[in-house]
Amino acid sequence: MRERAVSLPALTEIAHRAVARAFEARALPKGGDGVxxxxxxxxxxxxxxxxxxxxxxxxxxxxxxxxFDVQEAALAATRDRLAAEGLLGRVRLVxxxxxxxxxxxxxxxxxxxxxxKVTAIMFNLGFLPGSDKAVTTAAPTTVAALDAASRLLxxxxxxxxxxxxxxxxxxxxxxxxxxxxxxxxxxxxxxLSLSQPxxxxxxxxxxxxxxxxxxxxxxxxxx
Numbered sequence: 001m002r003e004r005a006v007s008l009p010a011l012t013e014i015a016h017r018a019v020a021r022a023f024e025a026r027a028l029p030k031g032g033d034g035v036x037x038x039x040x041x042x043x044x045x046x047x048x049x050x051x052x053x054x055x056x057x058x059x060x061x062x063x064x065x066x067x068f069d070v071q072e073a074a075l076a077a078t079r080d081r082l083a084a085e086g087l088l089g090r091v092r093l094v095x096x097x098x099x100x101x102x103x104x105x106x107x108x109x110x111x112x113x114x115x116x117k118v119t120a121i122m123f124n125l126g127f128l129p130g131s132d133k134a135v136t137t138a139a140p141t142t143v144a145a146l147d148a149a150s151r152l153l154x155x156x157x158x159x160x161x162x163x164x165x166x167x168x169x170x171x172x173x174x175x176x177x178x179x180x181x182x183x184x185x186x187x188x189x190x191x192l193s194l195s196q197p198x199x200x201x202x203x204x205x206x207x208x209x210x211x212x213x214x215x216x217x218x219x220x221x222x223x
Contacts (some may be wrong), residue, residue, distance in 0.1 A: 011194060012186070013207040016054055018208050019120045022158040023058045041066035042105075042121040044145055045137065046100040048129055049078030051122045056070045056087040058120070064092050066105060068098045071135055074128050092126060098123070099144035102152065122151040125173055126164030134150040137169045139176035146180050149208075160208040166202035174205055181207045188212055 009017070023039060039059040042196045048067035055065045069075050082088040106113050123145070127136045149159050154213045160180075163174045170212050181191050191210060195205040 005105050011162055011204055014194060015122065015162060015206055018045045019055070019122065019160060020058060020121050022156060022210070025156050039063035039119050041065040041119055042101060042149070044101065044121055044123040044149065045069060045125065046074045046093065048122050049081035051124065052078050052091055053085055053087060055092045055120065055122065056082060056085075059090060061090070063090060065218050066094055066095045066100060066101070066108065067091055068096055068104070070095065070097050071128055073131070091160065091184050092199065097141055097145070097179040099141040099148065100128055101145060102148045105152070117150055118152040119154055120156075121153060121159045123161040124164070125161060125177065126170060127167050136169060137173060139168055139173045142173055143176050143180050144175070150184070153211045155213045157211050158205060161207040163205045163207070164202065165204070171203075174203065177207055178205065181209060184209060
C-alpha cells in the first residue's frame, strides 16, 4: 500500500515559500547611491548547498548571493551542487563564520552598500548533514550573526532560521534564537515561530522574521 502523503508542509518548504514571496514583492531599491540594481541574498550556512541553489534561482540571472560556511567540505558540496544546476556564476562562496557576514560582504562588494538592501537571509543551524557533528553552530555566534542579518535585511525582506537541536548545545541555541526573535520590535518586524511540539527527540524550530515597511510606505506596516 502506498504511503499517504502528509498534508502539512515541512518547515523547509514553509521557509522557501516565505522567501519566494519576498522575492516576488521585490522590495529592493533599484540603483543609485551604491544601492544594487539587482536582488541580493545570503545563505548564512552553506551546508550541502540546497538553500544556495534555491536562493540562486530566486535572485535570477541578474542577482547574486553570498553563501557562508566555516567548513571547506560544505563549500565544496555547495559548489558542486550549484555547478550541476548551472548556477555557480550567481554565487560567491565565503569560508567564514556567519557572524562576520557584514565584514565579508563589505570586502567582497566594496562598491555596494548592502545594509538594509538584502532581500533574504537563510540560516540552517546545527551541523553539516553527514558529518560527525564535531563542528556545529553555537548560540553566541549565531545570535551575533542574526544581529548582523537584521541590519542587512531590506524592508519587505525575510530572514529564516531553521534550528536543529540534535547536537550538543542544540537546545541552548534554540532558546537563544527564540529569545532573539522575541526581542524584535513588533513595530518593525513580523515574526513567526513554528515547531513540532509533539516530537519527542531532536526538536526542530523555524523562525521567520519579515522586516516591515514604515507605516505609510510600501503598502506595509501591517498590524
